Amino acid sequence: MKSVDQDSRGIIEPSEFRRRYQLNRHPAGDALEGLVSWFWVVTWALPPGATHTQELLTHPCANLYVTPQEPPEDPEGQKAPEDREDQEDPPTVAELEGVLLHRSSRRLAGEGICVAAMTTPGGLGAFLDSPASTYNDRTVPLTQALGTDDARLIEEIQAADDESAKVAVLRRTLEAQVRPHRTGPARTVAAAARLAETDRTIRRVEQLARQSGTSVRTLQRLFAEYAGVSPTWVLRRYRLLDAAESVRHGEPVRWARVATDLGYSDQAHLVRDFSAAIGSTPAAYASAQAT
Known part of the structure; x- marks a missing residue:
């Protein structure tokens, strides 16, 4: 457990x-x-x-x-x-x-x-x-x-x-x-999503498709059918989850570094997406974890 x-x-x-x-x-x-x-x-x-x-x-x-x-x-x-x-x-x-x-x-x-x-x-x-x-x-x-x-x-x-x-x-x-006839494609999507979750060097759907050994169009079609969302959406959601997890102990975080690690073009984009998803800015969220 x-x-x-x-x-x-x-x-x-x-x-x-x-x-x-x-x-x-x-x-x-x-x-x-x-x-x-x-x-x-x-x-x-x-x-x-x-x-x-x-x-x-x-x-x-x-x-x-x-x-x-x-x-x-x-x-x-x-x-x-x-x-x-x-x-x-x-x-x-x-x-x-x-x-x-x-x-x-x-x-x-x-x-x-x-x-x-x-x-x-x-x-x-x-x-x-x-x-x-x-x-x-x-x-x-x-x-x-x-x-x-x-x-x-x-x-x-x-x-x-x-x-x-x-x-x-x-x-x-x-x-x-x-x-049974749907388990193979489902596991293919799950394996690609696992790459999106764990490989921080993958920042775009083209990279994910290449690492998965398939075309962008095929990957998008499989995700739509079996995951219900696009590969790009999955990449973005995992980045936001990682950003929130990085402050769960309320420790000081260098958000510019986090933005770079998570594949954002700049810190402002991370702050915007984080605030929309979590309901507060990264700094405010980090402060709340320390209380």
């Missing part, structure tokens, strides 16, 4: 996250290698009636999960959730959350556990008969997208004794939903 202390990319204000939640990551397993990046489990126990909204800048991936349904926001003029003592536990749902193109948030309440799989960029396409972009910025029941028996899946996860057993239930379910 890998904890958020080792990799907090995608979690805005990770120190605040650690005060409220426990996050563990579990391996994909052989059958889902290249299709699922990892399984993740978040547990929380907030004070009775309290809610918390966690801001996120997600990886260029989809998430498939079983979790308590997000509590609704109170209509204006009604009591805030923390003032109510008669709240019922929200129902548990099984859902697919497609690639989120912008910053997002998740509102949680009470006690709960979320058991999830994060696909690789491209991995989602191996579970679908339609382009992955169909689900961009959308959340739908798993059964709608994959044809799963969601009631049975929820029941089996809730009955599992521990975290690893719950993950095993979701893993078996997803293994049964893989479309």
Whole structure:
């Protein structure tokens, strides 16, 4: 297992996250290698009636999960959730959350556990008969997208004794939903996206295509079908995630150097993209991590 202390990319204000939640990551397993990046489990126990909204800048991936349904926001003029003592536990749902193109948030309440799989960029396409972009910025029941028996899946996860057993239930379910004829192209996209994530010398789609041994047009077509977003978008998202991760300990950062390392033409472009994605300037975000 890998904890958020080792990799907090995608979690805005990770120190605040650690005060409220426990996050563990579990391996994909052989059958889902290249299709699922990892399984993740978040547990929380907030004070009775309290809610918390966690801001996120997600990886260029989809998430498939079983979790308590997000509590609704109170209509204006009604009591805030923390003032109510008669709240019922929200129902548990099984859902697919497609690639989120912008910053997002998740509102949680009470006690709960979320058991999830994060696909690789491209991995989602191996579970679908339609382009992955169909689900961009959308959340739908798993059964709608994959044809799963969601009631049975929820029941089996809730009955599992521990975290690893719950993950095993979701893993078996997803293994049964893989479309074998789509796994090859999906893994090709995932391998290219892995290069985009880890090789800082790759700054343009032409370089990524060359390193992947394919043409730009072919790479763009595969990404559109299996990842739901373009190779250029994936490159940019990973750069922003790296920039946010570089300040997660609140240490001084030379942003001009970071901009160069991440392939930006200048610091101003990094600051602009970072501020739009995270909601604050790099300097303000770094300062907040130190508090």
